[in-house]
Amino acid sequence: MNVLMVSSSYPKFPGDVTAPFIESIARAVAARGHEVEVLVPHHPDLRRPPGEPVRVVSYEYAPREGWSLWGYAQSLHADVRLRPAVYLLAPLVALSLRRALGALVSERRYDVVHAHWVVPNAALVVDIVRAHRVPFVVSVHGSDVFLAERSRAAGALAAAALEAAGRVTACSEDLRRRAVALGAPEARTRTVPYGVDTAAAPARPCAAMRERLGAPPGARLVLALGRLVEKKGLGPLVQAAAGLRGVHVAIAGAGDLREPLRRQVEELGAPVSLVGPIEHTEVPAALAASDVVAVPSVVDHAGNVDGLPNVLLEAMAAGRAVVASRVAGIPDVVHDGANGVLVPPGDVAALRAALQRLADDEALRSRLGAAARATVVARHGWDAVAARFEECYAEASALDAR
Template identity: 45%
Template sequence: MNILMLTSSYPKYVGETTAPFIESIAIGLVRRQHTVQVVAPFHPHVRRAPVEHGVQLHFYRYAPHPALNVYGYAESLRADVGLRRTALAAVPFALTASLQALLHLTRRQRFDLIHAHWVLPNGAPAMLAARLCNLPLVVSLHGSDVFLAQKGWPLALSAAAIFRSAGAITACSSDLYQRALRLGAPPARTTVIPYGVDAHTFRPDPRAGAWVRSELNLSADTPLILAMGRMVYKKGFTYLLEAMPRIRAALPQATLILAGYGDLLEDLKDRARQAGVEDAVLFPGQLPRDRAARYVAAADVYVVPSVRDDSGNVDGLPNTLLEGMGAARPIVATRTAGIPDVITDGVHGLLVPERDPLALAEAIIRLLTERDTATRLGEAARRRVLGELSWDVTAERFEEVYRRAVERGNVER
């Protein structure tokens, strides 16, 4: 198939960690002998060749002023809660430009379907292009789009209209699937397709522990706790910081590495100081994927403390969770979002209630002290990744969804 994808985020350069799952889906489909062209907004930091890993990339310009180059790339929402004013101003320009980019490509060549990532904002221009070109539309939901659709009836009506036009809809978790159904997604056309993980990049590495401890000037026997992600409310890092005093009381050398970037970075540093654990928490910033893989492999316990934030936003399926599973790390995660879809408590990791620092602390201490349990859980997590959660499996599932959307479109025509 010749697939035309529309997205509002894509890794800006090789190894960058903004929406890496979009690139992985595209590459997985190319490996299955499909042609994939990706349309994404321009960003000043984009450094991509026209074709990478077989994926053809098109970055459209939309901003009449450089100050409005804030559309997509996890920059439109402030801490993933509210729209930035500049992003709101950029939306009409970006939607118009994205539609023009889609129509420009469809005039030049024949596509089998249009695949929009995030029903809001990309569903509307993709729907219009699909109608004008008489092409099937596939819409994939990733979390923040459904959150926006639930914020008010105009956005909910827009999402419902797009769902009605789509030949197929995918959600990355069962939680997101259920929320989409409540917004009007037809159950017969809606499918759960979990993300995958690159199990070659994120794999066990016996050398990583020494490498990371040396880089951070830590002693060889320092217990390492790692959490990674954007510094936004729904990641739940506040509760992990609140757990650290109890962890330190049990294991005085335990050190938390909190890697990532985002609006709440300085706030989280302040909270570490207020909790009296400033010396026990390291903030290395955003890590490129090769370094991130080493840090993940070095962790004695890997933590994903996601929550449903006060505004109702929640992760779809955290990519960082799958990366920890791929590296066979002992995982502590919250029982929220898509996490229970891939982690069975006591089998692939330990699940605790969200917003519960005491439960987080007790589970982390358990895995730091019961090393046989930690090893067993980590090995089971990697086995699940290898059997069910590779990007090749994900691409195969998308391929089947595409086939059904095309067949449905042929029948309706």
């Protein structure tokens, strides 16, 4: 099949941590023998090397390089509200994206157009795709559904795109239900969790990486990876860390809450290092250096929440013991006491107790880590995920052929 994906985020260069799961989906579909192109907005740092299995096509929309603020995790402030520049750029993006997509589908025969994020991408291209009678698949990822639930205008745009799609995929059952509430026909929806590379053996622990993550000699290392935004639950994690014994917490990532988190660490005297972002290629080494991985997601004050944090699957594939919140799509994958530990979102005492218990019990960490890896190897390899998308493409095509 010839597959055209439309996305507003994509790794700008090898190792970039911007939406690596989109690249992984595209590569996994391509690895099953399909031709895959991805249409993305221009960014001055977009540098994809030649010869890649996925062809990345960018469209220009900003009259000046400094105005390239659309997508690539730049559009939302703290993952809660749209930045003012987004409203100014929206007409330019809409015009440029629609022009670029129209040219592509006119020049080449695509078997399916797969839009990531119902707003803005699916909403902006749905009429062009349907006018060219190309099967249409939409994937919702979380922040798009959140925006559509909060805004009447975004909700109307999302509903039109979801209703027109041959298939709608969501990374968790919770997110699928929310997409149905927005207007997706339930019979056309599918839950397709993200995948993870299960082929490679977990990396070996590295003393240099532990040092980089700030772990003192002899301390158990708890690692949290992700953007520094409220829904990641890093504030409660810092609070929990303040009462831990013999444990150091490393938070790796960048975002709008870095300074508030730094102040919180300082005020509490918590054993926490804010180590900044690490490249995606370094994630396996960081996971291997840790003893426990924390994924303390919460519903933020505006109602936004992760669908299924990809770092959770990466940690499980690495054989790490995980402590995660019982929220959104996380309980779809983590079963309390079997392959990880679940705690109520935002419950500092429960989070602290779970982290301390795992830090103190090496046998428990080992058992949960082995079970976690077995879970993702059995169900979440990228080839299995790509096969699910392949099924969705075929089902959307069959629907159009009626």
